[in-house]
Amino acid sequence: MEDSNDMGVPGFTKAVVLNSPEDANAYLTRVRCPCGGNYSVAGRELYCTYGCTYDIAHVACTSCGEESDIYFDITRIIEQETSQRK
């Protein structure tokens, strides 16, 4: 069953809201695969939609190899950086 009420892109509704860029790395070192293994980050991707900016981390479990995407809502960080530049 696909959940289609989240702008068509799964994951954004469970995005982790960040207040500073360092929080993303802190979160990634804390988060664990359901099997208990650590995730290693295979890639990062920025995604902008509906006035919000997301930082998507593509991760893979170092124990079982399970791949996952972790969504960060960095809209607030972008807004802070933009307002500081003015």
Ligand SMILES: [Zn+2]
């Ligand atoms: Zn795992």
